[in-house]
Amino acid sequence: MTAPKTFHVKSFGCQMNVYDGERMAEAMAAAGYTAAPGEDADLVVLNTCHIREKATEKVYSDIGRMKKHRPDQMIAVAGCVAQAEGAEIVRRAKVDVVVGPQAYHNLPQLVADAAKGTAAIDTDMPALSKFGALPARRRVGPSAFLTVQEGCDKFCTYCVVPYTRGAEISRPFAAIVDEAKALVEAGAKEITLLGQNVNAWSTDGEDLGSLIHTLDRIPGLARIRYTTSHPNDMTQSLIDAHRDVASLMPFLHLPVQSGNDRILKAMNRSHTRDSYLRILDRVRAARPDIALSGDFIVGFPGETEAEFADTLSLVAEVRHAMAFSFKYSPRPGTPAADLPDQIAPEVMVDRLARLQDALGRDQAAFNADTVGKRCAILIERPGRKPGQMIGKSPWLQSVVVEDGPPIGSLIDVDIVAAGPVSLTGVAVLARAA
Ligand code: SAH
Numbered sequence: 001m002t003a004p005k006t007f008h009v010k011s012f013g014c015q016m017n018v019y020d021g022e023r024m025a026e027a028m029a030a031a032g033y034t035a036a037p038g039e040d041a042d043l044v045v046l047n048t049c050h051i052r053e054k055a056t057e058k059v060y061s062d063i064g065r066m067k068k069h070r071p072d073q074m075i076a077v078a079g080c081v082a083q084a085e086g087a088e089i090v091r092r093a094k095v096d097v098v099v100g101p102q103a104y105h106n107l108p109q110l111v112a113d114a115a116k117g118t119a120a121i122d123t124d125m126p127a128l129s130k131f132g133a134l135p136a137r138r139r140v141g142p143s144a145f146l147t148v149q150e151g152c153d154k155f156c157t158y159c160v161v162p163y164t165r166g167a168e169i170s171r172p173f174a175a176i177v178d179e180a181k182a183l184v185e186a187g188a189k190e191i192t193l194l195g196q197n198v199n200a201w202s203t204d205g206e207d208l209g210s211l212i213h214t215l216d217r218i219p220g221l222a223r224i225r226y227t228t229s230h231p232n233d234m235t236q237s238l239i240d241a242h243r244d245v246a247s248l249m250p251f252l253h254l255p256v257q258s259g260n261d262r263i264l265k266a267m268n269r270s271h272t273r274d275s276y277l278r279i280l281d282r283v284r285a286a287r288p289d290i291a292l293s294g295d296f297i298v299g300f301p302g303e304t305e306a307e308f309a310d311t312l313s314l315v316a317e318v319r320h321a322m323a324f325s326f327k328y329s330p331r332p333g334t335p336a337a338d339l340p341d342q343i344a345p346e347v348m349v350d351r352l353a354r355l356q357d358a359l360g361r362d363q364a365a366f367n368a369d370t371v372g373k374r375c376a377i378l379i380e381r382p383g384r385k386p387g388q389m390i391g392k393s394p395w396l397q398s399v400v401v402e403d404g405p406p407i408g409s410l411i412d413v414d415i416v417a418a419g420p421v422s423l424t425g426v427a428v429l430a431r432a433a
C-alpha cells in the first residue's frame with residue numbers, strides 16, 4: 001500500500017459524527033493531506049454508526065463496493081462500528097485503519113502506520129484527550145456543531161451508545177467557550193451544542209443553562225441550539241434559559257421512545273409517560289412557542305397493541321413539531337436483544353406506518369400554524385431553482401426564499417405558505433421595496 005495523498009471523510013449517523021468527521025478532516029489537513037470531494041480519494045474514512053442493524057450492514061456493503069471500484073484505495077473505518085467491532089472489521093473486510101470515536105486525533109499517525117503494510121487499530125477510550133490534540137477550528141458554515149458532552153451512563157436496554165461512546169463526560173467550560181469563539185470567528189452565526197446527553201453537561205457547579213447564558217454574550221453569535229437531551233437531565237436552569245436567553249432557539253428535541261410505562265421500564269428509560277409530559281408542561285410554560293421534537297421506537301420486545309396505542313395517545317397529547325421514529329433493532333450485547341417475544345417484522349412495519357402518519361400530520365399542522373408569522377431565518381444553502389435560498393426558522397423548519405441573500409445572511413421573512421416539510425418565506429425588505 002502506497003501512502004495516500006488525498007482523503008475523503010464520509011459520515012453516517014448522528015450530528016456528533018458530523019462534528020467528528022469535520023475534526024478528522026481538519027486533523028488530516030493539518031498533517032499535510034489534501035481533502036478531496038469524492039470517494040475516489042486515495043484514502044476514504046468511513047465514519048460509521050452502529051445504532052441499528054441497517055446502519056452497520058451498510059458499512060460492509062460500502063467497503064465491498066469501494067474495494068471493487070478501486071482495489072488500491074486505503075480504507076479507514078472510524079466511528080461507532082469501529083469502536084464496537086474493532087479488529088473484527090479488519091478480519092471481515094480487510095480495511096487498513098480502524099479508529100474509535102475517542103481516538104481519532106491519532107488518525108494521521110494510524111494512516112502513516114498503515115501505509116507501511118499492516119492494519120493499524122486504535123479503539124482506546126482516553127477521556128477527552130482528543131480535544132486537546134486537535135488543530136483549531138478555521139473555516140465553518142453559518143451553522144456549526146460543537147461537542148460539549150460525550151457518552152452515556154443511562155444504559156437503555158436497546159442501545160449500543162454507552163458501549164461505543166463510553167461513559168458520560170463533560171468538556172471543560174473554558175475549552176467550550178474558546179471553541180465557540182473560534183467558530184464565530186470562522187464564520188458561524190449559530191452553534192448547536194452536541195452531546196449524547198447534552199443536558200447532562202456540568203462542571204464545577206455550572207450546568208447547561210449557565211453555559212448557554214455565557215455563550216449568549218459572545219458577540220456575533222446570534223443563535224444557540226442543543227441536542228440531544230434526556231428527560232431526566234432537564235434541569236430548571238435549562239428550562240429557565242428558554243425564557244431568559246433570546247439567542248436560545250425555541251426548539252427542544254427530547255426523546256421519549258414510548259408512551260407506555262411498562263415498556264419504558266423494560267427499556268430502562270427511568271422516566272414515565274407522566275413525568276415526560278410534566279417536563280413538557282414546564283418547558284411550554286417557560287417558552288410557549290417552543291417546537292417539540294422526539295424519538296420513538298416501535299416494536300420493543302413484548303410490546304402489545306394496547307401498549308403501542310399508548311404511544312399514539314402520547315403523540316396526540318404532545319403534538320410534536322417534528323420527530324424521528326424507528327423500528328426496534330436488536331443490537332448485539334444489549335440486554336433487550338435477549339428478551340423473549342421479539343415482535344414480528346410485519347407488526348413493526350404496520351405500527352411504524354401508523355405512528356409516522358400521526359407524526360406527519362402533527363408536523364404539517366405545526367408548519368401550517370407558522371403561516372402569517374414573521375421570523376428571522378439563517379440562510380444555509382441554495383435551493384433547487386436558480387436564485388432560491390434555504391434558511392432555518394427559529395423552530396428549525398426549512399424556509400425557501402426566492403431571490404434570497406447569500407449563505408450566512410440572517411434576515412426577517414414573512415411565512416406565506418407551508419408544506420409538510422418546509423415553508424415559503426418572503427424577505428421583509430423585499431416586500432416593503
Ligand atoms: N443520546 C440520544 C441519541 C440516541 S440514538 C438519546 O438518548 O436519545 C437516537 C435514537 O435512536 C434513540 O433516541 C432511539 O429512538 C433510537 N434507537 C437507539 N437504539 C435503537 C435500537 N436498538 N433500535 C431502534 N432504534 C434505536
Ligand code: SF4
Binds near residue numbers: 152153155159197
Ligand atoms: Fe442510548 Fe438511552 Fe443513552 Fe440515549 S439515553 S444514548 S437511547 S442509552
Ligand code: F3S
Binds near residue numbers: 014016049051079
Ligand atoms: Fe450512531 Fe454512534 Fe451516533 S451509534 S447515532 S454514530 S453515537
